[in-house]
Amino acid sequence: MDPKLTEVAQLFERFKAAFVRNDFDTCSNFLSQLKVKLTEFRSLPPLFEDTPNAIRELTLARDIYEHAVVLSVKIEDQDAFERDFFQLKSYYTDARDRLPPSPQEYPILGLNLLRLLVQNRIAEFHTELELLSSAALENPCIKHAVExxxxxxxxxxxRVLSARQTVPHETYVYFMDLLAKTVRDEIAGCSEKAYDYLSIKDARQMLLFPSDRDLLAYVEEVTFTVTCIFSFFHIESKLTVLLQRD
Known part of the structure; x- marks a missing residue:
């Protein structure tokens, strides 16, 4: 095997070992090194030269960028996600005829759709959908984002809030939590205008929180005034009771 390819493969193994340990700082450091080393492979996009190790290099690079996308979710860095996804995307499109399918392709494509939805980039969401094959649209990861x-x-x-319980891949939870907060903020904003008063029970049911404590944590986090939506003394007394239990 080519020494450069061997070096990258060994460094990637160290990256994956750190990833398993949840040592994401070390992962980020290794990933930076890997990206630099990948620039030495002329078989990769945009050149796509037919080198002796082209298939191995393309496969390894695709695997690295797939892990980079997942790492960006783990460290909650949406900018890194976008950069790494667009570098990865060419392996799913331009190199499709050269490589066997990746089992991570549909989960990552679905994850990107979910990101666009969270960021309210609906036009881009539909543009990405139009690029997918009919087979891809039937995949559970893609269907989840579409629904x-x-x-x-x-x-x-x-339905949006309950969908968190049925995510097709564990990496989706991060974006689902962001989407859930967006939805709850929308519901809370509407409630502020529609109701003079809501009991804790009614508010919890409306916002689909599993417990009063989760509701109260949300109320403390959001910026609107508690009294605009809930009875302040009702919230305050309930919070005091819950804290005393601890």
Whole structure:
């Protein structure tokens, strides 16, 4: 095997070992080194030269960028996600005829759709959908994102919030939590205008929180005044009781 390819493969193994340990600082350091070393492979996009180790280099590079996308979710860096995804995307499109399918392709494509939905980039969401094959659209990861977008646009917020329990891949939880907060902020904003008073029970059911404590944590986090939506003394007394239990 080519010494450069061997070096990159060994460094990638160290990256994956750190990833398993959840040592994401070390992962980020290794990833920076890997990206630099990948620039030495002329078989990779945009050149796509037919070198003796082209298939191995393309496969390894694709695997590295797939891990980079997942790492960006783990460290909650949406900018890094976008950069790494667009570098990875060419391996799914331009190199499709050269490489066997990746089992991570549909989960990552679905994850990107979910990111666009969270960022309210609906036009880009639909553009990405139009580029997918009919087979891809039937994949559970893609269907999950499509159904979420439909529920969101219809205002069926209960379906959006409950969808967290049925995510097709564990990496989706990060974006689902962001989407859930967006939805709850929307519901809370509407409630502020529609109701003079809501009991804790009614507010918890409306916002689909599993417990009063989760509701109260949300109320403390959001910026609108508690009294605009809930009875302040009701919230305060309930919070005091819960804290005393601890």
């Amino acid at each position: 979420l977008e439909q529920s969101f646009m219809e205002g069926a917020y209960n």
